[in-house]
Amino acid sequence: MSTVHNWQLDRAMEYPYEENRSDRQIAYVFDTNKCIACQTCSVACKTTWTSGKGQEEIFWNNVETKPYGGYPQAWDIKLLQQLDGQKWDGSRYEGKTVFENVPPGERVLGHKPEGDDYAQVNLGEDEVAGELDRGAHYMGTHHMWMFYLARICNHCTFPACVAACPRKAIYKRREDGIVLVDQTRCRGYQACVAACPYKKVFFNAVTRVSEKCIGCFPLIEKGLQPRCVQTCIGKIRLQGFISKPGEAREDNPIDQLVHIKKIALPLYPQYGTEPNVYYVPPVHVPLNFLQQMFGPGVEAAIAAYRNAANDRAALAAMLLFGNSPRITTRYAYTEEETIGYDDAGEEVVRVPLTEPYMVRAAYDARFKAYRYNTP
């Protein structure tokens, strides 16, 4: 075991390998408030990468309805039940991670889903947290909630899949931090399937080896965002690179949202893998639920998100979402617009901070007609 620093836990933790951060770390921000569960991302991923034999139940990208949905079923609850404590002291995690609470004979604390857990990809879809009192929806705001959680591999800084593989068949690319299963080295032991807290390594029963999200690396290598990001109807996603802790850059939209404004938070940081998909938490969900899911920064993140209209740096970063297939690694903004640039300094995208709009009078004198809002 080595000691590494996990900034999401604000402390050192144990990990089987030394801390050796990649030169660049792929990262994403997903705004849960904008996801409409259209599953375009799931389909884009599936048709691109996993429509072969043995991949019927493999969803590198899936979108589930919280609180009850999950693919594979109960992937998160089964681990939360085993994680001891999960106590935070301010920003510091006082509980144990999956690397610090390892049962004898294992490498990582985990669980292996059963075959049936993969049988329904969207169980619990659109189900709300509880029953509405009769007539509550006529009475103004009610308190039932649900939200959509879009999930991919987190290309973790300290991947549990890498830690668990006895064959060292999983590796993290130095150039972008993408985590890959070597398809020639894997012998299908499925240790990674049990270890990944997010259950984002899948066993292919036809090839008999494990397969996982490849971060669309052929696109990344060309300066293009992954398929799930490019195709997102709700424009909830932005892919870029996150700077190492302490090296955040104001002009990197991912750094701005994650490190500086702390609007976007890691998913279940207490697992300890330092996941690199960061979520803007849903604003309407009870805080205790969100704190377990996104850590102690939830309240502040929601407040910062609600204030984004007055915070041009944050707003300008968020308006880059879904507006270009290309990767924005630097951005700048004026009073009117936000501009994204790529590594070469070339302009990638230009988006107005306020969409152009026209105000029309309620009464149209020419046609002698009143106009109605029909949203």
Place this chain on the structure above:
Amino acid sequence: MHLPLLLLFGLVAAASARGQTLSAHYVPLDAAPFERPDPDAPFWAETEPVAAPLMGQAITTPSKFSPEAPLIEARAVHNGAWIAFRLEWADDTKNERVNKDEYTDGAALALPLAPKGATSPFMGGPGAPMEILHWKAVWQRDVEHGYADVTDTHPNAAIAQYHGSPTSGDHPLREVMASEEARLASPAIRLGNPVSQITRTVPAEQLAAVGFTGSLTTQKQQDIRAWGRHADGKWAVVLARPLNTGDPQDKVLEPGMEHELNFAVWNGAAGDVGARKSYSMLVPFKLEAAP
């Protein structure tokens, strides 16, 4: 943390196997019974078995703290050109599929390349390689019935169309894999991963290892034959190869020589796979001189 206990257990196990030497009897047979091994061939009854105690594997993780079967019974014969080993152990269930929640039964034997006494039984070590002969029930099923397709693991699967399939609906694996498009969606098959071979005639492989460090590698040159049979709650598996294969990764065996070897078994029903296995300490082994 369980190491001292296990080492102690290891010593006990070693001691109880030490008294017995596995003797490979000379049999005046041609190559046929070696090339097409049969665990029920009558000559096996004439051989003297050795029973080696099995133990859990707790040297490395993932581990297995107690063995699936208490003993493995080993026999061996040679004809001056080929050698065959017959391994028999108790296993109530026949597990010959792999899936998300299914693992295959298997058996292996390991031959140190170095002379007797120089190699660790834990799959060898740096500078002390081992040759491993590894039989897998799932591979035998492939040989018998064809490589397992989706309908073998999911009989009721309804599929609209696979990537690269010429037409809609499900098609047999081999037909689909004829298309380069389809192989692109099955990278391990396309790249020739040894566990993803869709055409297979031998249910076993030869590997090389230098310890429990993820060093296990399928050898380039394969000289192995094998066959298993499950009956009455037991597996009996024969592993055979030429005495001298000409492959530098294989131990050269000669009539009259003394050596050592050890065994491992995997019980799919118990979730055994990889390092989660039951194995024996090194057992002394000698080849009878040929007349």
